[in-house]
Amino acid sequence: MRTAIIGFGSFGSTLAQMLDRAGWAWAAHDPARETTSPLQQALQGAETIVMAVKEGDLSNALEQIRPWIEEDALVLDCCARKVGPCALLARQLGPDHRHAGCHPRFGARSLAAGLPLEVTLCASEGAPGSLQQAEAFWEGLGCRVVIQAAELNDQAL
Secondary structure: OEEEEEOOOHHHHHHHHHHHHHOOEEEEEOOOOOOOOOHHHHHOOOOEEEEOOOHHHHHHHHHHHHHHOOOOOEEEEOOOOOHHHHHHHHHHHHHHOEEEEEEEOOOHHHHHHOOOOEEEEEEOOOOOOHHHHHHHHHHHOOOEEEEOOHHHHHHOO
16 A cells, blocks of 8 residues: 655654554655655555644645545545545545545654544545544554544544
8 A cells, every 4th residue: 555645743743653664665755854655655655644734724734635636535524623624635636536535643752652542533515435444544543533524623632
């Protein structure tokens, strides 16, 4: 499995560690970091694309990756709030691409301490089958997955 990480800050680099531990191939792109791959190269052959960007940057990042998304790739956002990002995924990617909202409830400290890792998944409209694919991705990395409506996720914040 090859994963593209878009955004290589705190969460993107934590995810890279998890992918390394699982033995999964990955590439990252972050325009603010010279040590990452060019966008098209990072996306080439990616089965899963993890958008590890701030909510305010998500629309622009989705616009940039859209031309390079492989046909069966799954796009996951990792913003804490889910109503807005899930609507954005549906609007910008539509039924042409698989997509789902994810709220990883852990970070670098949790990973380093060996604490249980949990991810909340929320459906984004027009992407049937995406939740199951997202669930398999996160479970493959050793995470406990909770499937929840975006509104309930946001109310809990």
